[in-house]
Amino acid sequence: MDRWLKDFADQFRRTKIRNRPYRNAAVSFRRCAQDDFEARARLARAVGLNTFLFPADRIPGCDLLTDSGTTTMTMDQWSQLLLGDESYGSNEGYFAFKNQIVETFGPAWENRDRFVENTFIFHQGRAAEHGMFKVLAGLIDARRAKDRFLIPSNGHFDTTQANIEDNGLEARNLFSPELRRHDLKARFKGDMDVRALRALLDDPAMRRRIPLVYLTITNNTGGGQPVSLSNIRAVRRLTTRHGIPLFLDACRFAENAWFIRHHEPGMAQRTVPEVVRLVFDQVDGFHISLKKDGLANIGGALVVKEKSLFTERFPKFRSLLSDHQILVEGHPTYGGLAGRDLKGIVEGLKTVVREDYLTHRIHQVQRFGARIQELCGNKKVIMSPVGGHAVYLDIDEFFARTRLKDSDLPGIALTGLLLIAGHRLCELGVYAFGHREQGREIPPNPRVNYVRAAVPRLTYEDQDLFALAEVIAGLYRQRDSLPGVTVTHGQDLRLRHFKSRFRFKSERS
Numbered sequence: 063m064d065r066w067l068k069d070f071a072d073q074f075r076r077t078k079i080r081n082r083p084y085r086n087a088a089v090s091f092r093r094c095a096q097d098d099f100e101a102r103a104r105l106a107r108a109v110g111l112n113t114f115l116f117p118a119d120r121i122p123g124c125d126l127l128t129d130s131g132t133t134t135m136t137m138d139q140w141s142q143l144l145l146g147d148e149s150y151g152s153n154e155g156y157f158a159f160k161n162q163i164v165e166t167f168g169p170a171w172e173n174r175d176r177f178v179e180n181t182f183i184f185h186q187g188r189a190a191e192h193g194m195f196k197v198l199a200g201l202i203d204a205r206r207a208k209d210r211f212l213i214p215s216n217g218h219f220d221t222t223q224a225n226i227e228d229n230g231l232e233a234r235n236l237f238s239p240e241l242r243r244h245d246l247k248a249r250f251k252g253d254m255d256v257r258a259l260r261a262l263l264d265d266p267a268m269r270r271r272i273p274l275v276y277l278t279i280t281n282n283t284g285g286g287q288p289v290s291l292s293n294i295r296a297v298r299r300l301t302t303r304h305g306i307p308l309f310l311d312a313c314r315f316a317e318n319a320w321f322i323r324h325h326e327p328g329m330a331q332r333t334v335p336e337v338v339r340l341v342f343d344q345v346d347g348f349h350i351s352l353k354k355d356g357l358a359n360i361g362g363a364l365v366v367k368e369k370s371l372f373t374e375r376f377p378k379f380r381s382l383l384s385d386h387q388i389l390v391e392g393h394p395t396y397g398g399l400a401g402r403d404l405k406g407i408v409e410g411l412k413t414v415v416r417e418d419y420l421t422h423r424i425h426q427v428q429r430f431g432a433r434i435q436e437l438c439g440n441k442k443v444i445m446s447p448v449g450g451h452a453v454y455l456d457i458d459e460f461f462a463r464t465r466l467k468d469s470d471l472p473g474i475a476l477t478g479l480l481l482i483a484g485h486r487l488c489e490l491g492v493y494a495f496g497h498r499e500q501g502r503e504i505p506p507n508p509r510v511n512y513v514r515a516a517v518p519r520l521t522y523e524d525q526d527l528f529a530l531a532e533v534i535a536g537l538y539r540q541r542d543s544l545p546g547v548t549v550t551h552g553q554d555l556r557l558r559h560f561k562s563r564f565r566f567k568s569e570r571s
């Protein structure tokens with residue numbers, strides 16, 4: 063090689079800013095301007111500082127309320143939508159979806175039994191959870207059990223927990239002890255506490271109460287932190303020894319696989335699709351919200367491995383689930399989705415395991431987190447290391463040594479202030495997870511107090527996220543003079559963070 067070409071190549075490889083692995087194929091202009099500060103302040107007040115109720119088209123900045131269903135679809139997905147087959151029974155998308163399940167998760171997920179379905183389509187993840195736990199609870203007669211049945215997990219998502227509890231079972235979180243430590247080297251804080259699981263399973267009285275164990279990848283309730291393959295295997299060994307089935311809540315399976323490939327010892331030579339199969343080899347079934355790593359705006363599924371501990375233990379489950387699905391979603395071959403949705407999801411499942419996509423996606427979330435830390439001059443203001451889909455602001459740290467107490471709901475105050483600046487985040491802390499008992503506030507136990515910035519897939523550029531980081535840093539500098547909030551409506555309600563209204567303590571009602 064010529065000397066100049068070699069120098070040029072060296073130079074080139076050292077460039078720090080990499081281009082995105084895609085380019086925009088369509089854009090949507092904002093209807094409102096960055097400068098409408100006073101208008102947003104009035105509007106925020108009118109909706110009682112409830113972020114869910116603030117009109118989306120009045121947000122000129124980053125709408126990071128959730129990464130669920132907010133994906134920007136690819137041109138390939140849009141083209142598949144046009145090719146949707148809207149037949150009532152056995153549309154093309156149904157077969158394509160079942161084939162893609164086998165393609166993505168491995169041959170063990172094939173439906174060989176011609177008479178019993180193994181792939182159940184739902185309109186979103188929680189509908190799959192609802193079917194899962196309703197049918198399971200019926201099979202084990204959960205409501206009449208003397209001691210409540212129990213579903214252990216590394217961290218149940220809030221809708222999973224609600225569906226478990228609604229059916230008379232108990233949801234128990236066995237968070238990794240590393241989760242709460244500020245340790246930058248701990249790469250898999252989403253792991254299940256295997257010692258805690260062993261303690262449960264070694265006790266015969268406890269073990270009888272456990273029909274199923276769950277792992278959520280990545281661990282959304284635990285800061286979006288990844289779960290290691292070695293942890294999944296350890297949980298599998300324990301559950302197999304006691305004949306207990308293991309399921310995944312697989313919403314972010316591709317992001318989780320990327321973390322395993324890049325951070326777990328011995329995995330560097332594997333591709334993401336290989337890692338996905340290694341993970342799914344370990345389990346008996348999974349449910350998934352396709353609004354996350356399905357790269358789609360709607361969809362969910364529950365898939366059962368035909369030859370597994372689960373089908374051995376619950377042979378009637380699948381046919382009962384089909385009945386449930388027909389009652390609430392529609393024929394099992396479309397399950398509450400249009401035929402075109404299924405085609406878009408199939409294309410999304412192909413894209414989501416691309417190395418270039420995932421690297422860009424996860425690095426972008428990490429750059430956003432690093433920017434907040436840098437501008438605030440405090441590394442502890444966010445949960446570190448940053449997980450796959452979101453940056454979690456640590457509210458206890460953010461407002462440490464200020465006059466604001468839990469009763470001032472500083473997390474809610476922060477999301478209200480950010481709305482006025484044109485950005486939408488979500489409180490997941492003492493208000494969302496706490497509750498009221500006999501007029502007293504009970505904070506979540508174990509304590510969690512975060513404001514989450516969930517980054518939609520393929521939607522924002524770094525510049526958008528950095529603009530938000532700057533606003534957050536400005537509020538951090540001003541933290542000693544920021545107001546708390548009072549609840550004006552809904553403090554006693556169930557799922558209250560969706561419904562409550564608040565006002566800043568400096569304002570008259």
Ligand SMILES: *Cc1c(COP(=O)(O)O)cnc(C)c1O
Nearest residue numbers: 186187188219221282313351353
């Ligand atoms: C989003 C989510 C769900 C629920 O899925 P929806 O499609 O929103 O109903 C369940 N579990 C986890 C981990 C999630 O992130």
